[in-house]
Amino acid sequence: MITTKDIEHIANLSRLEFTASEIESFKVEMNSIVEHMEDLNKVDTSKVDTVYHSVSAKEGLRQDEPRPFFTPQQAVQNAPDKKGGEFVVPQVLD
Amino acid sequence: MDYTKLSLTQVADLLNEGKVTSVKLTKQCLDKIDSQSDLNAFNTVFYEEALKQAQKVDDMRKKGEKLPYLAGVPISIKDNINIKGYTTTCSSKFLKNYVSPYNATLIEKLLSQEVVVLGKNNMDEFAMGSSTENSAFATTKNPHNKEYVPGGSSGGSAASVASFQGFASIGTDTGGSVRQPASLCGVVGLKPTYGTVSRYGIVAFASSLDQAGPLTRTVKDSAVMYSAIAGHDDKDATTVKFDMPDYVKNLKDNVKGLRVGVIKEFFDLGMDEQVAKNIKDAIKLLKDNGAHIVDISMPNIKESLSCYYIISSAEAASNLARFDGVKYGVRGTGYDNLVDLYYKSRTQGFGSEVKRRIMLGNYVLSSGYFDAYYKKAKAVQQLISQQFEQSFKDCDVIISPTSPTPAFKIGEKIGNSLTMYLSDIYTVPVNIASLPAISIPYGKSDLGLPIGLQFIGAKFSEQTLFDVANWVEQNSKEVNA
Numbered sequence: 050m051i052t053t054k055d056i057e058h059i060a061n062l063s064r065l066e067f068t069a070s071e072i073e074s075f076k077v078e079m080n081s082i083v084e085h086m087e088d089l090n091k092v093d094t095s096k097v098d099t100v101y102h103s104v105s106a107k108e109g110l111r112q113d114e115p116r117p118f119f120t121p122q123q124a125v126q127n128a129p130d131k132k133g134g135e136f137v138v139p140q141v142l143d
Numbered sequence: 144m145d146y147t148k149l150s151l152t153q154v155a156d157l158l159n160e161g162k163v164t165s166v167k168l169t170k171q172c173l174d175k176i177d178s179q180s181d182l183n184a185f186n187t188v189f190y191e192e193a194l195k196q197a198q199k200v201d202d203m204r205k206k207g208e209k210l211p212y213l214a215g216v217p218i219s220i221k222d223n224i225n226i227k228g229y230t231t232t233c234s235s236k237f238l239k240n241y242v243s244p245y246n247a248t249l250i251e252k253l254l255s256q257e258v259v260v261l262g263k264n265n266m267d268e269f270a271m272g273s274s275t276e277n278s279a280f281a282t283t284k285n286p287h288n289k290e291y292v293p294g295g296s297s298g299g300s301a302a303s304v305a306s307f308q309g310f311a312s313i314g315t316d317t318g319g320s321v322r323q324p325a326s327l328c329g330v331v332g333l334k335p336t337y338g339t340v341s342r343y344g345i346v347a348f349a350s351s352l353d354q355a356g357p358l359t360r361t362v363k364d365s366a367v368m369y370s371a372i373a374g375h376d377d378k379d380a381t382t383v384k385f386d387m388p389d390y391v392k393n394l395k396d397n398v399k400g401l402r403v404g405v406i407k408e409f410f411d412l413g414m415d416e417q418v419a420k421n422i423k424d425a426i427k428l429l430k431d432n433g434a435h436i437v438d439i440s441m442p443n444i445k446e447s448l449s450c451y452y453i454i455s456s457a458e459a460a461s462n463l464a465r466f467d468g469v470k471y472g473v474r475g476t477g478y479d480n481l482v483d484l485y486y487k488s489r490t491q492g493f494g495s496e497v498k499r500r501i502m503l504g505n506y507v508l509s510s511g512y513f514d515a516y517y518k519k520a521k522a523v524q525q526l527i528s529q530q531f532e533q534s535f536k537d538c539d540v541i542i543s544p545t546s547p548t549p550a551f552k553i554g555e556k557i558g559n560s561l562t563m564y565l566s567d568i569y570t571v572p573v574n575i576a577s578l579p580a581i582s583i584p585y586g587k588s589d590l591g592l593p594i595g596l597q598f599i600g601a602k603f604s605e606q607t608l609f610d611v612a613n614w615v616e617q618n619s620k621e622v623n624a
Contacts, residue, residue: 051506056502058509059502059506059509060502062509063498063502064467064485064489065498065502066486066487066490067490075499075502078499079503081561082503082560082564085448085449086449086516088446088449089453089519089520089523090515090519092446092522092526094522094525094526097522097525097526098522098525111377119244123244124244125470126244127240127471127472128469128470128471129469129474136470138469138481138484139479139480139481
């Protein structure tokens with residue numbers, strides 16, 4: 050059973066804010082989804098690996114050579130706040 | 144003449160024979176887009192750029208230059224695939240002004256074929272949804288009946304191809320998002336083998352499940368588009384090197400001896416009566432023409448849905464952590480400090496389904512629950528993949544409906560996420576097992592809504608899928624009339 054406290058904790062992990070009523074409806078919703086997911090517990094997976102690789106072939110690595118990519122200006126072009134080729138954010142360190 | 148109703152290969156042939164210009168085709172497609180703008184199939188239409196490219200191709204052809212087969216063919220692209228210089232919004236408020244500084248690899252490939260890109264298709268926000276009702280901008284409507292959904296998340300792509308607003312679209316499929324809208328809109332949708340199409344430049348949802356695939360009006364068109372976008376890419380370490388035959392040239396003209404598997408458990412999973420009747424018809428058609436029908440049991444197939452929602456949400460929560468209001472996208476308002484900036488940007492920028500998946504994802508990954516959910520889901524994934532592998536020893540291809548029901552009404556399922564998730568029951572096992580699958584239109588419901596047939600193959604068996612899908616398409620014209 051997911052509790053209100055659980056939802057609040059996950060919201061913090063997710064960096065999302067919810068109103069009290071949103072938290073409550075999330076709780077109901079997630080409990081019903083999670084209940085559905087409990088059916089996995091009935092599956093016997095004792096004989097399988099938990100590691101699953103979609104792609105089994107190893108294609109090899111490319112040469113460790115630098116390649117042209119974005120200029121700093123291109124890289125920040127979509128930033129909401131930027132200066133030169135850098136992102137601007139609220140002060141982090143005192 | 145109205146060229147818009149022709150298939151992609153038909154217009155490519157006409158262009159190559161000099162019988163029509165790309166400008167004419169492009170103008171007709173743009174007119175179709177405009178006259179049907181209420182379908183909301185597009186987020187952005189590239190009016191000027193499309194005509195400019197069409198003119199460029201016509202000029203090259205006039206000069207006698209040798210051009211690629213697809214040169215001058217107008218197509219569209221789902222709005223989570225990056226095209227340099229244009230917006231990639233993922234139908235989210237968060238990215239509504241994001242202008243991409245680079246091309247996805249599949250776009251580079253298509254541009255080198257000199258295609259004409261008509262614009263970016265509407266979708267469920269960040270590819271999360273099965274109805275395109277989660278788009279932050281508008282809900283796309285099903286061209287067969289505008290009160291109904293087109294499916295999702297590539298709903299705009301499917302609707303545009305179904306209503307002749309272009310000759311193909313490239314969508315993405317994580318749990319059925321190419322195949323299910325293709326099914327609901329009556330077009331062909333391919334989800335390729337995982338690793339055969341580069342994900343570089345596609346906004347990631349669930350990295351181990353996402354694959355881009357074409358939506359087209361015929362199977363031959365699908366084969367041509369797949370060939371154009373597939374291939375190993377050193378910018379995407381999850382792609383593989385594999386042999387790509389000439390799929391169209393190799394198309395078989397019969398199904399004699401083809402072993403077609405039917406998963407018996409599928410019939411207990413909410414299949415609508417009309418859908419059940421259709422698939423039984425299709426099975427009979429194949430049997431009457433020499434195919435061998437094989438009963439397959441996949442005892443854990445129904446657990447694919449839970450498996451999918453745990454894995455995809457976990458990966459989505461990780462992938463969407465990059466949307467923090469710092470590097471791109473909208474920055475929230477009313478923040479006090481950096482961490483608060485993250486909270487405000489994400490809360491204000493993301494829609495409710497996206498938030499739901501992020502919450503679910505972080506829940507299953509959080510300490511205390513990781514073993515119970517995520518690790519367990521990975522083990523079940525392994526089991527389901529093994530069961531498919533085992534099945535493909537006894538059959539060449541598996542047949543199933545694509546969706547348990549035809550299209551549902553706009554607003555009908557959006558209030559209940561679990562009901563919405565259940566519409567993916569036949570498509571998600573394919574992504575879970577990294578297999579290829581194709582959906583083709585096969586009949587309509589009593590309300591005139593399309594029903595889709597799905598063929599699932601072993602890894603790298605796209606030729607077999609094209610063979611059987613093409614044969615059924617060519618031999619069931621009355622069903623789709």
